[in-house]
Amino acid sequence: MFEARLTQGKVFKQLIEALKDLVQEANIDCTDDEMSIQAMDNSHVALVAVCLRSGGFDHFRCDRPISLGFNATNMGKILKCAGNDDIITLKAEDEGDSLALVFESPSQDRIADFELKLMDIDSEQLGIPDTEYKCTIQMPSGEFQRIIRDMQVLGDTLAISCTKEGVKFHVEGDLGVGNVLIRQNNTAEKEEDRVLIEMEEPVELTFALRYLNFFTKATSLGPTVILSMSPDVPVVVEYPIGETGHIKYYLAPKIDEDED
C-alpha cells in the first residue's frame, strides 16, 4: 500500500507539467523515504530525474517499494482538474493497476477523486553516479528561461561556455548570430536573484536548444536553476523544489565528429 498526501498539491501538478513534453511514459518509484521518477526521451538524448523526499509530504506511507507506470499526458489531463491550492493525495494498492488521486480544496468543501490506469513500462533505468562538475552556475530560473526562449529564435544549437568573464550563451543560425553574457552577481538583494558561478576550469559545450526549451517548463517549480557542466559529459539542469526535493534534467552534448 502506498499513500502520500501533499498539502502543496501544486508542486505535483507542476512536476508532471514539467516532464510531460519530454517523456511520454514514466515510472513513479516509491520507497519508504522518497518518491522518484527517472525517464528518458524517445531518442535517449535527455533524461529527467525527479526526487521528492518523504519529509516534504504531510503524510507518507509506502509499505514496500512500488513502481507506478503512467502515461504523462493522461496524468496531466487528470491533474488539470486539480486547483492550484488543492491538497493532493496519491494512493495505490501493492498489486493494483490504477493510481487514485484525491483533490481536496483548502476549505475542505470540495473533494474530487480520480483513478488513473497504470501501465507496465519497459524502460531502462540508468545508474547516475555522483560527480563533481568543473563549473556550477546558479541563476534565477526566469532569466534562464528567457535566454533559452530568445536564443531559439536564431537557431537550434546553443553553445554554453563558462569562463572567468561569466557564462556566455551563443547561437548561430540562418538569420544571424546571438550572444548573451551573464556575469557573476552576488550582491543582489534577494538571494534568488543572485548569479553565482563556481569554476575550476573553463568549459564549453554545445546542445540542442529543443531539449533545453523542454527543461524550462520546470521554471515555475522554483526561483533558481543550477547548471553543472564538465567537458564532454551531459549538462545537469537542476531546479530545487523548496527543501523537499528537486527535478534534474540531463542533456547529452553534441560532439565533434573528429573526436569520435
Added chain:
Amino acid sequence: MGIKGLAKLLSDEAPDCIREVPLSSLHGRKIAVDASMAIYQFLIAVRSGGPNAAAMMLTNADGDTTSHIQGIFNRTIRFITEGIRPVYVFDGKPPQFKSGELLKRREKRLKAEEALKAAAESGDIEEQDKQSKRLVRAGTKENEDCKRLLSLMGIPVINAPCEAEAQAAALARSGKVYATATEDMDALTFRTPIQVRKMTFANASKSDIQQINYDKALLGLGVSHDQFVDLCILLGCDYCETIRGIGPKTALRLIKEHGNIETILKHINREKYVVPESYEPMEAREREKAENRKKKEEEQDTDDEEEEGGSRKGDDTEEKEEDEELIPVYIEARRLFNSHEVLPDSAIDLKWKECQPEPLKTFLVDEMGFNPERVASSIEKLQKAFKATSKPQARMDSFFAVKSNPELDAKRAAKRKAEAEAAKSSKKGAGKKGGTGGGFNKKR
C-alpha cells in the same frame, strides 16, 4: 534467406531479447544496412499500378527499373533526418557452399516464369502479380546503380568479400557500427550484438522497429554461441539441408540435451528423423560402395553387355579419386558462420560526407527520369538534415550505464509471453483471417 523459424522461436522462447522501439530511439547511431536485402525489398514492393492492372515496376524512359533507386533514396533521407548514420553493405561472391541453395532458387525462378506465362494467357492478374514478384532479381546493374546513388549522397558503401550479413555483423561486433539492419535472421548467427528489423517505414506515423539483442537471445534460449550456431543449422540455413522431422522446438530441445549436432546424430531415432546423406558423407559413401559392389557381383553373375561395363569402369575411377576425407555439410556451415570472410577493420573507413547536389540531380533526373521538382526538394531535405546532424548528438547511455533489474525483466518477459499466447488463441478463434498479410519477411 536467413534462418527458418528463428524469429518465431526467439519470440516464443526468449521474448526478452526482442524489443519494439520507435525509430527515433536509434538517434545518433551508426547502422550497417544489408543493401542487397533492401534493394530486393524495394524491387518487390515499390511498384505502380492499381488492383485492376498487373503492377509494374517503376521504370525510366529507357525501360530500366528504378524502384530500388527510389526506395534507397527516400529511405536514406529518412535515416539521416532521424539522425541515424547508415552504411550500406553489399554482397560479394556467394560462398561456394551456398551453391546448393542458389540452385534451388534458380529452379524456383524457372517454375515461376512458367506460372507467369500461364497466368498471362489465362488473364489471371492476381496470379500474374504474384509470380512476377517471384521473378524479381537484384542483379549487378541494380547494385551498381545503388552504389553510385549512395556515393553521390555521401553515404559510405562497403563491398563485402562474401556475404553482406557477415560483414555487417563484423562491423557491429568491432563497434564500428551499433547494429546490423536486415530481415535475415542469420545476422544473429554471425554474432551481431544487435539486429534491427522491420525498417520499412511503410507508415510514417507508426515507425516502430524491432530490435533483437544477441546476448539476451542466447540467455533466453539457454545455449552457448556454438550451440546457437548448431541450432540455426538444424532450423535451416542457406548453407545446408536439415534433418527432416526436426522442427524448431525439437531442435532446441535436442541441442540443449546433447550439446551439438554430432552427439545428436548419435542419439536420435533414425526411423523418425531422416538424416540427409550430406550430414554423413563418409558413411553414405561406404553404403554406396557396398551397394555398388553388390550390384557388380550380381551383374557379373548375369554377364552384362559390353557398353554398360565400360561406363561402370568410369564410375570406379571416380570413386577412387573421391577417396579423400569428406567433411559433413554441417561442419562446413558451422565454419562459414564462425569464420566468414570479411574485410579487416583497418580496411574500413566510415565517413559521411555532404551530398553532391548537381551530380545527384543529373543522375536522378536525366538518367533515371525522376521528377525534377521532387528530386530538388528531396536533396534540400537531405542537405538540411545532414547539416542538422553534422555535429552528432551524443546519447545518454554512452555516459551512464544501464542499471540491470533482473527481477523486473523476468516479470516483463513472463507477461509478454502470456500476452502473446492470449493473442494467439484469440486469433485462432477469429478463424485466422488475414494472418499472412504482405510482410517483407515472408517474401523471400
